[in-house]
Amino acid sequence: MAEAIAKSGAELKQKLSRDDVLMRGLIAVVGLYLLVTLVLPLYAMLSKSFKDHDGNFIGLANYIEYFSTPALSASIVNSLFIASITTFITLTLAFGLAYGLMRSNMPFKAFFKIVAMVPILVPSLLPGIALVYLFGRQGFMNWALFGHDIYGPIGIVIAEVFFTLPHALIILTTAFSISDARLYEAAQVLNASKFKIFWTVTLPGARYGVISAAFVVFTLAITDFGAPKVIGGDFNVLATDIYKQVIGQQNFEMGAVVSVVLLIPAALAFFVDRIVQKKQVALLTSRAVAYEPKPNKLFDHCMLAYAILFSVFILGMIAVCQYAALVKFYPYNLSLSLKNYNFDLMDGGGWAAYWNSLKMAGLTAVIGTCIIFVGAYVVEKVRGFTQGRMLFQFLAMLPMAVPGLVLGLAYIFFFNSPANPLNTLYHTMAILVISTITHFYTVSHLTATTALKQMDSEFEDVSASLKQPVFKMFRQVTVPVSMPAILDISIYLFVNAMTTVSAVVFLYGPDTNLASVAVLNMDDAGDIAPAAAMGMMIFYTAAGVKLLHYFSTLGLYKSTQRWRSKS
Amino acid sequence: MSINKASHYLVIENLTKRFGEFVALQDINLNINESEFVCFLGPSGCGKTTLLRAIAGLDLQSSGNIFQAGKDISVLPPSGRDFGIVFQSYALFPNLTVAKNVSYGLENAKIPKDQINKRVNELLEMVGLPEKANAYPANLSGGQQQRIALARALATSPSLLLLDEPLSALDAKVRVFLRHEIKQLQRKLGVTTIMVTHDQEEALTMADRIVVMKQGVIEQIGSPNEIYQQPKSVFVADFIGTMNFFEAQVMADNQIKIGELQFEHDSNIDTVVGERVTAAVRPEEFVISQQVESSEHKIEATIREIEFLGSLVRLRLSSKQMQAKSFIMNIEERMFRANALDEGDTISLSVITSPRLYPHD
Ligand SMILES: Nc1ncnc2c1ncn2[C@@H]1O[C@H](COP(=O)(O)OP(=O)(O)O)[C@@H](O)[C@H]1O
Ligand SMILES: [Mg+2]
Numbered sequence: 034m035a036e037a038i039a040k041s042g043a044e045l046k047q048k049l050s051r052d053d054v055l056m057r058g059l060i061a062v063v064g065l066y067l068l069v070t071l072v073l074p075l076y077a078m079l080s081k082s083f084k085d086h087d088g089n090f091i092g093l094a095n096y097i098e099y100f101s102t103p104a105l106s107a108s109i110v111n112s113l114f115i116a117s118i119t120t121f122i123t124l125t126l127a128f129g130l131a132y133g134l135m136r137s138n139m140p141f142k143a144f145f146k147i148v149a150m151v152p153i154l155v156p157s158l159l160p161g162i163a164l165v166y167l168f169g170r171q172g173f174m175n176w177a178l179f180g181h182d183i184y185g186p187i188g189i190v191i192a193e194v195f196f197t198l199p200h201a202l203i204i205l206t207t208a209f210s211i212s213d214a215r216l217y218e219a220a221q222v223l224n225a226s227k228f229k230i231f232w233t234v235t236l237p238g239a240r241y242g243v244i245s246a247a248f249v250v251f252t253l254a255i256t257d258f259g260a261p262k263v264i265g266g267d268f269n270v271l272a273t274d275i276y277k278q279v280i281g282q283q284n285f286e287m288g289a290v291v292s293v294v295l296l297i298p299a300a301l302a303f304f305v306d307r308i309v310q311k312k313q314v315a316l317l318t319s320r321a322v323a324y325e326p327k328p329n330k331l332f333d334h335c336m337l338a339y340a341i342l343f344s345v346f347i348l349g350m351i352a353v354c355q356y357a358a359l360v361k362f363y364p365y366n367l368s369l370s371l372k373n374y375n376f377d378l379m380d381g382g383g384w385a386a387y388w389n390s391l392k393m394a395g396l397t398a399v400i401g402t403c404i405i406f407v408g409a410y411v412v413e414k415v416r417g418f419t420q421g422r423m424l425f426q427f428l429a430m431l432p433m434a435v436p437g438l439v440l441g442l443a444y445i446f447f448f449n450s451p452a453n454p455l456n457t458l459y460h461t462m463a464i465l466v467i468s469t470i471t472h473f474y475t476v477s478h479l480t481a482t483t484a485l486k487q488m489d490s491e492f493e494d495v496s497a498s499l500k501q502p503v504f505k506m507f508r509q510v511t512v513p514v515s516m517p518a519i520l521d522i523s524i525y526l527f528v529n530a531m532t533t534v535s536a537v538v539f540l541y542g543p544d545t546n547l548a549s550v551a552v553l554n555m556d557d558a559g560d561i562a563p564a565a566a567m568g569m570m571i572f573y574t575a576a577g578v579k580l581l582h583y584f585s586t587l588g589l590y591k592s593t594q595r596w597r598s599k600s
Numbered sequence: 601m602s603i604n605k606a607s608h609y610l611v612i613e614n615l616t617k618r619f620g621e622f623v624a625l626q627d628i629n630l631n632i633n634e635s636e637f638v639c640f641l642g643p644s645g646c647g648k649t650t651l652l653r654a655i656a657g658l659d660l661q662s663s664g665n666i667f668q669a670g671k672d673i674s675v676l677p678p679s680g681r682d683f684g685i686v687f688q689s690y691a692l693f694p695n696l697t698v699a700k701n702v703s704y705g706l707e708n709a710k711i712p713k714d715q716i717n718k719r720v721n722e723l724l725e726m727v728g729l730p731e732k733a734n735a736y737p738a739n740l741s742g743g744q745q746q747r748i749a750l751a752r753a754l755a756t757s758p759s760l761l762l763l764d765e766p767l768s769a770l771d772a773k774v775r776v777f778l779r780h781e782i783k784q785l786q787r788k789l790g791v792t793t794i795m796v797t798h799d800q801e802e803a804l805t806m807a808d809r810i811v812v813m814k815q816g817v818i819e820q821i822g823s824p825n826e827i828y829q830q831p832k833s834v835f836v837a838d839f840i841g842t843m844n845f846f847e848a849q850v851m852a853d854n855q856i857k858i859g860e861l862q863f864e865h866d867s868n869i870d871t872v873v874g875e876r877v878t879a880a881v882r883p884e885e886f887v888i889s890q891q892v893e894s895s896e897h898k899i900e901a902t903i904r905e906i907e908f909l910g911s912l913v914r915l916r917l918s919s920k921q922m923q924a925k926s927f928i929m930n931i932e933e934r935m936f937r938a939n940a941l942d943e944g945d946t947i948s949l950s951v952i953t954s955p956r957l958y959p960h961d
Contacts, residue, residue, distance in 0.1 A: 050677035499705030
């Protein structure tokens with residue numbers, strides 16, 4: 034019987050409506066975008082790593098050279114070391130705060146949550162600069178290191194911890210919020226001690242969150258370039274090696290080799306994380322009851338003290354940068370002035386770099402949100418086309434696995450090739466926007482997909498039955514209903530475009546200097562105070578935009594309250 | 601097997617739907633007449649929605665053909681077919697007003713605005729909610745939302761209306777009320793309607809014809825009365841209404857024995873003398889035997905449990921003679937009182953119709 038069915042021939046194929054053709058076409062267009070801005074550059078980079086200076090294929094020779102040069106391959110161990118230590122420390126610290134926020138009755142939770150998100154608003158160069166002021170050779174807390182040097186692993190790890198904390202905290206608080214309150218009640222009824230509850234209920238319940246956070250932090254730390262660049266000293270890691278090979282020695286082939294080496298752990302961590310995330314989603318959908326912590330004076334006070342320490346660390350770093358930016362000439366003249374904001378007097382692009390950044394971030398937010406949201410919509414709602422969808426989903430997930438520096442270098446190989454008709458893009462604002470959109474594609478795509486999945490899948494069915502074009506549906510219903518998510522995506526893109534250094538550092542041109550790159554270059558040139566000042570400009574801009582986002586979302590909910598809530 | 605496609609409004613031929621290895625619908629053949637109200641009835645997961653979505657073109661069948669009004673629509677996209685659809689979830693657009701929801705399918709360059717407004721008012725009038733034009737879906741009750749969904753589906757005057765469990769999410773009272781409303785509206789408009797439901801009462805009260813489904817195949821097609829009176833299988837007999845099943849043995853061409861008692865039967869199946877069969881009797885087909893004089897086969901039964909259902913009383917009985925530990929009969933409350941029955945009483949019964957027979961499994 035089953036054979037008879039199998040033999041009865043091919044499955045029927047549905048005739049395509051105009052909407053079907055349109056949606057498939059759009060999937061192809063956005064897919065093509067990802068192909069050209071991601072896959073082809075990566076391919077160009079990969080093939081470059083097998084070639085010599087003159088473009089002749091030389092097999093694994095570059096790799097052999099890399100691994101037989103201890104000065105180079107030692108960075109692998111260094112990178113793994115930094116990333117592992119950072120992961121351990123960040124997870125411990127973030128777990129403590131997440132635990133306090135979700136499981137205690139400490140006051141000012143909202144404040145602590147906001148403070149914990151601050152590091153997202155600055156380039157990862159900034160904590161490095163703060164550390165120079167605190168613990169550098171003339172730093173005012175220099176004594177605290179007992180003669181150790183902040184330039185090197187200690188400085189990198191502290192800066193990476195600062196930089197990765199918010200990411201870990203977001204994942205862990207989510208993990209805590211979905212663990213089931215009923216388990217706690219059961220444990221309390223059984224008179225289990227707090228300690229025992231922690232080990233038998235809390236930790237297992239949050240395990241996927243912990244694993245996921247570990248992978249995210251590890252990936253961020255191993256691929257980050259800002260912190261080791263500023264505070265790394267002679268301690269080489271993979272990310273700085275790529276930069277040195279390319280910018281310092283113009284050895285593009287070796288840069289490609291290091292990029293491939295860096296791509297491996299990042300991609301590996303990414304794929305394991307995807308698997309873990311899927312399991313956590315399954316947990317989310319099972320109907321858990323939210324846990325309401327009971328007051329416990331001692332415990333709540335301890336958690337409060339911890340949260341205060343935590344906030345002091347984060348705000349302290351920012352405050353130090355602000356102080357550095359305002360002091361006339363540290364440590365000799367401590368009077369305050371705005372002279373460090375005269376960016377036009379320094380190398381690095383001046384104020385023009387800041388305005389370029391604003392423009393770049395604005396364009397990235399607007400164009401990126403359109404491409405990503407439309408892409409997510411068509412791939413989520415298209416009828417049939419299973420293989421095309423799967424391919425697209427894969428392409429959309431890929432950017433997350435590619436470190437920014439690797440992407441930037443891949444762009445040099447691909448877009449700067451004389452054979453590529455797109456090479457006029459090199460050094461332009463367009464390529465900065467494109468690289469940034471692609472770099473941050475995955476998280477935005479997932480945000481859009483989540484929002485779209487929450488909408489009734491039958492809307493499109495109804496619309497088709499009423500013979501209305503799908504883009505009427507999209508315009509009149511999908512976009513207005515998804516507006517909060519759309520705002521989230523555009524803000525995410527804007528803030529990241531403001532703070533990112535890694536991909537764009539290889540791509541900016543004389544007329545397209547960026548603020549974040551200016552921080553890097555001024556720091557490189559020894560103008561640390563102006564670098565701090567520019568870093569703070571980025572911070573104020575990102576924070577201002579976040580605030581704007583907060584109020585516009587609030588306003589949005591207010592103005593759409595009539596249909597969002599029952600009256 | 602040739603079907604005169606012109607004589608039926610909707611013809612489904614050898615339709616099969618697979619999800620990977622899993623066969624959700626197997627070789628479905630079904631004809632639906634113009635203006636008919638048909639219910640797809642069956643337990644959850646039997647493939648009702650899948651069949652409805654295949655008819656709409658929302659999920660294409662793996663093989664098989666569908667003809668609507670003589671036209672082969674088998675592989676047309678939903679937008680190329682003529683139907684309106686209402687889902688259990690209502691699927692009303694939350695950010696559009698009721699009027700905007702209803703006019704959604706009418707907005708089109710060719711229709712003037714005042715004509716659209718007129719039609720919207722007419723439709724809202726028709727579903728009894730003219731005052732809700734400017735409300736948002738979130739401000740309506742479930743029943744009101746479902747009526748708006750119905751108005752929206754009917755706005756473009758489709759000649760086929762598809763309803764997927766439209767009443768399942770509603771309170772019992774609203775459900776009964778809307779059953780009636782939908783049925784009347786359907787009669788008035790004469791629109792051919794297919795409704796999916798797992799609620800047999802809903803199907804019995806609303807449908808002209810019921811298609812009973814089980815695990816991807818059609819078990820029986822018939823009017824509510826046929827389905828209730830002559831269920832073709834134990835599955836249908838059990839699924840529709842309440843049915844008592846007894847083990848029986850065939851004694852002669854028209855004689856069976858249940859326990860120690862002999863009954864006549866209409867041999868609705870081919871039987872072999874000596875074969876074991878299942879006999880089925882509805883609760884209302886038992887009567888207390890004084891009612892029927894000179895009844896040949898009286899059943900001695902003991903009352904185990906009494907349940908008041910209002911005008912009816914449901915008795916749970918056991919009978920040594922029939923070797924039945926538990927079966928159910930319904931009697932009118934009036935009769936119940938007249939006989940002054942109580943738990944533990946032994947009564948004598950007879951059966952007013954001959955039992956239906958099914959192959960023993
Ligand atoms: N998209 C799908 N993929 C795989 N299996 C499906 C899909 N849709 C439905 N099924 C399966 O097909 C069977 C019939 O489903 P459905 O038609 O929804 O049942 P119902 O009679 O309750 O409406 C179920 O077993 C269901 O799990
Ligand atoms: Mg269903």
